[in-house]
Amino acid sequence: MMWSIESLSVLISLRRGESFRSNQLSSIAFNFLQSNLALPLFSSLRLFKSQFQINRWELNHYSYLLAEKWVEEIGLHYSYYISHVHPPFLRTLPSSIIPAEYMLTNKRFSGDVSGVIGETLYLAYIEKVLGLSASNTIHLRFYKGVTRDSSIISMADFYTIPGRDLRIDTIEVPANSVILGEAKACTNPNRGDIKKRLDKAYCQIENASRLLSRYGTSPPLAIISLAMRDFKNMAYKLFATLLEV
Amino acid sequence: MEVSERLLSLIKDIRRTVIVMWAEDYQSAYELLERIKNRYGDILRKVSVLMVRINSIEKEVKRAVRKEWGAERILENREGFKEEIRKRVYERILKEVQYSHEDMLTVPLVRYVRSLYQRVSELMESEFSKKTPRRNRIRNCIFTTRKIYERTYEIKGYWITRVEGVPKLDVKLFLKNYQFYLEEVLSEAKDEFKIRPEILDVDVQSDEKSRITGGSLLVADYPQIITLTFTVDNEKLRLRAELKGEEKYKKAITTLKFIIVLGKSFIKSLTF
Numbered sequence: 001m002m003w004s005i006e007s008l009s010v011l012i013s014l015r016r017g018e019s020f021r022s023n024q025l026s027s028i029a030f031n032f033l034q035s036n037l038a039l040p041l042f043s044s045l046r047l048f049k050s051q052f053q054i055n056r057w058e059l060n061h062y063s064y065l066l067a068e069k070w071v072e073e074i075g076l077h078y079s080y081y082i083s084h085v086h087p088p089f090l091r092t093l094p095s096s097i098i099p100a101e102y103m104l105t106n107k108r109f110s111g112d113v114s115g116v117i118g119e120t121l122y123l124a125y126i127e128k129v130l131g132l133s134a135s136n137t138i139h140l141r142f143y144k145g146v147t148r149d150s151s152i153i154s155m156a157d158f159y160t161i162p163g164r165d166l167r168i169d170t171i172e173v174p175a176n177s178v179i180l181g182e183a184k185a186c187t188n189p190n191r192g193d194i195k196k197r198l199d200k201a202y203c204q205i206e207n208a209s210r211l212l213s214r215y216g217t218s219p220p221l222a223i224i225s226l227a228m229r230d231f232k233n234m235a236y237k238l239f240a241t242l243l244e245v
Numbered sequence: 246m247e248v249s250e251r252l253l254s255l256i257k258d259i260r261r262t263v264i265v266m267w268a269e270d271y272q273s274a275y276e277l278l279e280r281i282k283n284r285y286g287d288i289l290r291k292v293s294v295l296m297v298r299i300n301s302i303e304k305e306v307k308r309a310v311r312k313e314w315g316a317e318r319i320l321e322n323r324e325g326f327k328e329e330i331r332k333r334v335y336e337r338i339l340k341e342v343q344y345s346h347e348d349m350l351t352v353p354l355v356r357y358v359r360s361l362y363q364r365v366s367e368l369m370e371s372e373f374s375k376k377t378p379r380r381n382r383i384r385n386c387i388f389t390t391r392k393i394y395e396r397t398y399e400i401k402g403y404w405i406t407r408v409e410g411v412p413k414l415d416v417k418l419f420l421k422n423y424q425f426y427l428e429e430v431l432s433e434a435k436d437e438f439k440i441r442p443e444i445l446d447v448d449v450q451s452d453e454k455s456r457i458t459g460g461s462l463l464v465a466d467y468p469q470i471i472t473l474t475f476t477v478d479n480e481k482l483r484l485r486a487e488l489k490g491e492e493k494y495k496k497a498i499t500t501l502k503f504i505i506v507l508g509k510s511f512i513k514s515l516t517f
Contacts, residue, residue: 002450055450057459061476064483065267128454135480138260143356146349147303152331153338155353161253176247178256178350207331211349214339 001079002055006237007125008032011046011169013244014209018044020202020243026195029239033189033228046169052128054121062120062134068141068157069112074120077113081187082234109187118185118227119157121238125225126160126181129240130168136161137181146211155208156180156222166221171244173220180208180222189228197226198241209245220244252347255285259357264481266361268401269389270380275369278362289358292351295344299334299352302341306333383509386482390504393485398500400484400508410517411451412458412477416444419462422510427494430506434497442466469493471507477515484511 010025012018028045056075063074071077119139126132137160146153158181166173173179182201186193201224209222224241258281265274282289310329311319319326368377378389388402420442428435442464449460459476468491475484486507494503 052454053452055452055459057450057476058452058455058457061457061459061478061483064476065264065481124455128452134455135478136257136260138256138263138357140353140357143353143360145356146299146352147334148300149303151327152303152334155350159256159350161256174247176253178248207335210335211338212346214344214346 002053003078003082003235005052005054005121005124005235006032007050007052007129007240008237009048009050009129009168009240009242011048011171011242011244013171015244020206020241022195022198022202025198025241026191029194029198029226029228030189030191032239033230033237035233048169050129052124054124054128058124059117059120062123063116066123066134066137066139066158067116067119068139069116071113071116074113074116078117078236081109081113081117081229082231082236111187114185114187114229117236118225119183121185121227121236122158122181122183122223122225125238125240126223130223131166132160132162132179136163146208153207153211154204156182156204158183168221168242171221171242177220179220180205181225182223183225183227185227185229187229188231194226194228194239198224201226202241205243205245209243213245248347248350251285251288252351255281255288255351255354258284259354259361262361264403266365268387268403268481269378269391270387270403271365271368271377272380273387274361275365278358278365281358282362288351289355292348292355295342295348296352296355298342299338302337303330303334306330306337309333381505381508383512386512388482388508388512390501390508392501396488396500398486398488398504400486400504400511401481402484402508402512403481404479408479408517410479411453411456412479413451413516414449414458414460414477414511415514415516416447416449416462419510419514420444420464422513423464423466423506426506426509427503430502431494431497437497438494440466445470466493473507473511475511479517482512482515484508 012020059075059078060073063071123134127134137158139158140155141157144150144155144157146155160179160181162173162175162179164175182204184197184201186197205222205224222243222245226239228237228239230237262274262277265277307330314326378391380387380389385405386402387405388400391399393399423442424440427440431438444462445465446463449458451458457476457478462473464471464473470489472487473484486504492500
C-alpha cells in the first residue's frame with residue numbers, strides 16, 4: 001500500500017526582515033487542507049507544493065528510531081487514521097445523565113499516535129522533498145532544554161546535518177551545518193488548532209535561534225512541520241515552514 | 246553556519262550509539278559512550294560549566310519572580326509566570342554568560358550523552374545485563390534476537406561500517422543461505438531432515454529516496470511455515486519472524502538458534 005502525501009512549503013527569511021505571521025500561515029495551512037489554496041492578494045510569500053509517496057514499511061521504519069513515543073506498526077495506525085473508520089462509538093445511553101467523557105465506549109484518536117505520525121512524516125519530508133537524510137538526524141525530545149526546565153528555553157526536537165550544500169529558493173544551507181526541526185500534528189485540524197501549534201513551534205525555534213545568533217552565527221535553517229489529517233480525502237497533508245534564521 | 250568537525254563528529258557518534266542501543270547491543274553502546282566521554286571530554290566539561298551557570302540563573306530568576314508575583318497571582322496566570330521567567334532568563338543569559346554558538350547547540354547533546362550513559366551503565370552493572378539479548382555477527386552486521394510473544398521473534402541489527410545504496414533482497418539467495426546455515430547448525434543431525442524451503446509469497450518494496458526496503462516473505466519448510474516482515478536501510482535492519490505450523494527442527498536445535506539461522510540467512514541475502 002502506497003500513500004501519496006501532499007506538502008506545501010512556505011519560505012520565510014527572518015534574516016531578510018520577513019516575519020512569521022501565524023494568522024496568515026494558519027489560514028494558508030487551513031486552505032491547503034481544504035484544497036482551496038488561494039494566496040492573499042499582494043502576498044509576498046514564497047510557496048512550493050510537492051508530493052511524495054510513502055508506504056507502511058517506511059512509516060514503521062522512520063518511527064523505530066526517531067519518533068519520541070514507542071508505537072509499533074505506525075503504518076497500520078496511519079491507515080486507520082486516514083480511513084473513514086471512526087474510533088468505536090456506541091450510543092448506549094441516550095441520556096444526558098452520564099457525560100460523554102465517562103462512556104468508555106467513546107474511543108478517541110490518540111495524541112501520541114498522532115504525534116508519531118507527525119514525526120515520521122517530517123522525516124519523510126526532509127528526505128523526499130528537501131533531499132536531507134534521516135540518518136543524519138537526531139531526535140532530542142527529552143534533552144532539548146537549555147535550562148533545567150525545558151519549558152522555559154528549549155532547542156527544537158530535531159537536529160539534521162546536511163551532507164552537501166543545500167539550496168531552497170534563496171535559502172542556502174552549507175553542508176555540515178545544523179538544521180533545527182520541530183514536528184507537530186493535528187488529527188482534527190481547524191484554524192485555531194493550527195495557529196496554536198504553529199505559534200508553539202515558532203516560539204521554540206525563535207527561542208533557540210535568538211540564543212544561537214548572539215554573535216550573528218545562527219543555524220541557517222529551521223523547519224516547522226505540521227501534519228494535518230485530511231479526513232475528507234483520506235490522507236495527511238504536510239504544511240512546512242522553512243525559516244531562514 | 247557550518248559547525249566544527251568535532252561537533253559534527255560528536256553528533257554522529259551519539260547517533261551511532263542510539264542505533265546500537267536500539268539494536269540492544271548494550272555492550273557496544275557502553276564502549277561507544279566511554280569513547281565519547283574520553284574523546285570529547287573537553288567539550289563535555291566546557292558545556293557542563295555553561296549548563297551549571299544557566300541552571301543557577303534559572304533558579305535565581307524563578308525564586309525572584311515567585312517572590313514578586315506571590316502564590317495567588319501565579320495560580321491565576323501560570324503561563325504568564327513562565328513567560329516572565331523565560332524573558333528574564335534570556336536577558337540574563339545574553340548579558341552575563343559567555344558562550345559560543347556551538348556551546349549552545351551542544352547543551353542538549355551533553356544532556357543526551359549523560360542520560361544514555363546512565364541508562365547503559367546501570368544496565369551493565371545490574372543483573373539485568375544477563376537477560377539482554379546476545380549479539381551475533383555476520384559479515385558487516387551485528388544483530389540481536391529477542392522473543393516478543395508466543396512464537397514471534399525480533400531481530401534487530403546495525404551495519405558495522407555504513408553501507409551505501411538502496412538495500413535489495415535476493416530471495417533465491419535467501420533460500421540457499423537458509424539451507425546452508427541450517428545444515429551447519431544441525432551438523433550431524435542434518436541427514437535426519439529434508440531441508441527444502443520454498444517461498445510462498447513475496448511482497449518487497451524499495452524507495453530510492455529514503456533508501457528503505459521493506460516487505461514480507463512467506464517461507465515454507467514443511468511442516469514449518471515462517472512469516473518474515475522486515476525493513477532495512479543504510480544503518481539498520483529489523484526483521485520479525487513469526488513461526489507457524491510444527492517446529493520442524495526443535496529436536497535438534499533450540500528455537501533461538503533457528504531464529505539466528507533466519508537472521509544470518511536474511512542478512513547475507515541483502516545487497517546494496
